[in-house]
Structure formats: structure tokens, C-alpha cells
């Protein structure tokens with residue numbers, strides 16, 4: 274499975290359902306490049322960078338994290354350049370770091386999740402790091418001819434949900450924002466979902482990108498979400 278183009282300047286390595294690896298995106302500005310999410314593991318990042326190299330793209334200058342869940346962050350120690358995360362993401366990662374001091378923690382995660390077992394087969398250690406750059410509300414990155422508006426938003430999936438909007442390409446990256454909260458017994462907070470739907474409606478985008486599926490057109494995502502928020 275190789276790198277795909279969403280627009281001329283936005284690339285992505287598709288998600289892999291069988292191992293639950295999320296998609297990793299790459300925004301190619303004329304001055305800087307930005308990756309979205311740091312992957313499940315160092316191996317995931319190596320695979321991503323191999324694919325970038327194959328497509329003639331340099332390693333990213335920055336990597337922004339959409340939320341703290343391990344499939345989006347545990348490859349962060351391997352990235353090239355500087356990482357960017359919301360302050361709450363770093364708080365959650367700090368908790369993970371402390372848990373990982375206990376050598377049995379990796380085995381617990383493997384037992385709980387078959388995908389984790391596949392991703393970390395034969396591995397005995399986790400290397401969890403916090404981001405280099407931290408923000409609270411939003412951050413604007415001028416990549417050269419392309420802007421990444423990075424902002425925290427309310428969402429049912431996690432408290433630290435971060436979206437990335439690229440106005441020049443009319444693309445909105447949502448991470449797992451629209452999903453239920455797996456760490457709270459799969460609870461779907463309808464009021465948070467409605468707020469998220471409003472935010473998406475108000476955003477001038479053509480594509481909405483979720484991490485565990487192929488990119489969607491805005492109207493297709495919204496009609497799906499209307500069904501969820503009304504039910």
C-alpha cells in the first residue's frame with residue numbers, strides 16, 4: 274500500500290484496518306512540510322518515511338498530533354523534525370509514559386488489543402515521548418503557499434481532539450474526532466457530536482479526512498453524522 278494524493282500538495286499513507294494503523298498525512302508546502310500524526314510505532318513511522326522517499330518527498334519538518342491514543346502517538350520518538358501537540362495530549366502522554374515504566378504495561382496492551390500485539394510483536398519496550406511544541410487553543414503554520422490551521426476542538430472521541438484545516442486546499446483533518454470515546458466504554462456524547470457537526474458545517478472544505486477510513490467528501494460525512502446525532 275503506497276502513498277496517495279488527496280490534492281496536488283497533500284499526500285497520505287492510507288490506514289490499515291487489519292492492524293488498526295491510522296492514515297498518516299503529509300502536507301507539502303514550498304518551505305516546510307507537515308505530517309499529521311506520528312503513527313502506531315517506530316515501525317509505522319519507518320514505513321511512512323520509506324514511502325515518502327519512494328515518492329521523492331523529504332522527511333517532514335513538523336509533525337502534528339490529532340490526539341493522544343497510542344495508534345497516533347507511539348511512533349513520536351522516531352519522527353524527523355519537531356512535534357506539535359495540544360497541552361492535554363501531552364498530559365495524557367505523560368500518564369502513558371509513567372505507566373510504561375512498569376515493564377508489564379506493554380504486555381497488558383498486547384493482551385487487551387490484538388492489533389497492538391501485531392504491531393508490537395516481539396517488542397518488549399515502549400518509548401513514549403511528549404511533543405517538542407505545545408499549544409492550547411490554536412496554532413497557524415505557514416508552510417509556504419499553504420497554511421495549516423491547527424486547533425483544539427470539542428469532540429466525543431477525546432478531550433484533546435485537534436483538527437488541522439488547510440484553507441488553500443479546502444481540506445479538514447479530523448483525526449478520530451467523530452468516533453465515540455473508547456476509553457469511556459464507547460460512550461457517544463451527542464452534545465459534543467452536535468458541536469463538532471456545527472464546526473464541520475462552518476468550515477469551508479471539500480474533503481474531510483478521518484484517520485481510519487479513506488478521505489470523505491464533506492457532504493457525505495455530514496449526512497452520516499446527522500444520522501448519528503439525531504438518533
Ligand SMILES: [Zn+2]
Pocket residue numbers: 340342430449
Ligand atoms: Zn483515537
